[in-house]
Amino acid sequence: MTEQYQQFDFATDVKSAIIWRHNDAPNLTALMSAKQAWYAANHEQFWIDWFNNVFSLTSADDFGCAVWAIILNSPVNLNPPAPGPVPWGFGIFNQNFFNANFNPTARNPAFLTTIEKRFVLLLRYWQIVSKGRFVEDNGFLYRLFANPITIIQDGVPTQVWPGMPFKTFPYIVDNLDMTASITLNYPISDNLATIIQEYDLLPRPAGVLLTVTIPTFGDSGGVLLMTVPSPLFPTSDAGLSNGDIWNNGEVMTVFGTTTPNPAAPLIYFVGLTVAELVSAGGANLPLTNAGLAGSLWNNGGVICIV
Secondary structure (H helix, E strand, O other): OOOOOOOOOOOOOHHHHOOHHHOOOHHHHHHHHHHHHHHHHHHHHHHHHHHHHHHOOOOOOHHHHHHHHHHOOOOOOEOOOOOOOOOOOEOOOOEOOOOOEOOOOOOOOEOOOHHHHHHHHHHHHHHHHOOOOHHHHHHHHHHHHHOOEEEEEOOEEEEEOOOOOOOOOOEEEEOOOOEEEEEOOOOOOHHHHHHHHHHOOOOOOOOOEEEEEOOEEEEEOOEEEEEEOOOOOOOOOOOOOOOOEEEEOOEEEEOOOOOOOOOOOOOEOOOOOHHHHHHHOOOOOOOOOOOOOOEEEEEOOEEEEO
8 A cells, every 4th residue: 555644754863953163072972872862762762653653544453453443433342241130041041931041142342453453444545535436445455455555664665465375366347237246366364254244344335235255275185175256366277387276177287387486485275375375386396295184286287285
């Protein structure tokens, strides 16, 4: 996401106050040097940290997210109400006449990580300022997921991802019947899914039913399947290059011939995401069974699971 904030220079040059005839005064220059160091640590760095950790929603820490949650009126945790008094019933399980109890179903609290909090708040921000047009929504989701921003950490410019830590991004398709579909190319945590559903944070026009699709992989006798398809994997090998991965009737397949790098890390089936497989590609999948349970390998073009 491209930063549009006005840039400020927080530095304070205390030494500039020394007039030329005092340049060779060691005690005075030492005092001003110490004062300059104090300003750098307690003034300049304070405002840099405040900008990164509070003002900028794309890099805010937990405190900054708490401030933004108040501004945007969007809770970042879900705390269900405390249960009421113990209901009346028979026996230790408070059973009624149908052998069921009267106790209401309790909900567990949902707590988010810092990155997930930013994600929720950015969705809420877009929900407030957008017009609900799918073209603009997809543009926002692209900027949210696809472009890193630069912040200052320990005096060094560092690139960070403002949303979830994957370079692939979700997108919305208008089904032209007052419904739409959003595809997420990776699984999200149960807590994040609960918060998004509870507060209806996914962008959509008013009155449009939005369904969520999360592409998933399956294991069929040691063969990697894509049980819920993703458009990031083509369903035809036309125009592919060696090492590209495609969906051959749900069977994940590597196109052409490859020469894997022996030093490339193995990819494992457990926790495998579309973003991870897209990023790794098929060129470095080993051509022989590595013998490590759950690892993927290229078995004559078919991606298999050890």
